[in-house]
Amino acid sequence: AQSVAQPEDQVNVAEGNPLTVKCTYSVSGNPYLFWYVQYPNRGLQFLLKYITGDNLVKGSYGFEAEFNKSQTSFHLKKPSALVSDSALYFCAVRDWGFQKLVFGTGTRLLVSP
Template identity: 90%
Template structure:
């Protein structure tokens, strides 16, 4: 079975500061990992994914995520947060041969001016 944990329901950061949204996973074999974002009153949008190769993955809107196999983590990061980054963020995992992805419960990011 595969699972995802987003240990923080809420993350608050000041504009201009770095941000991190945490994600840990459990899966048999190698994982495929994804981050999605949901802006208020909008559908989910794909941000970035890790398939293989470089552990640091770059995505949309200046976001990046670091895959750490030993810690089974895939934390989302951004060097300098914007107020417009305020949204609900979901991490998802899919194992090789799995028919579906498993999503975390989501983390609400609030960036204050």
């Protein structure tokens, strides 16, 4: 069965500092990995995905994520955080052969001025 773990309920970072939001996954086959962001009272917005190829994936708003197969991780990163990045971030995995996404419980990112 597919599963995703986001070990941090909240991540706090000062504006201008680098940020990392952690995600580990478990699938039986090859994973398709996704990051979404959710702002208050809004739906999920797609940030980036890993399907195959380069382990470092670049996405929207300056975010990137690194796929690490040996550690079964897909951490989200950004070199310089903005206050406007404050939101709820979800990691999701889709196992090959299945269409459904399995989400983590989310990590709240708080960027202070």
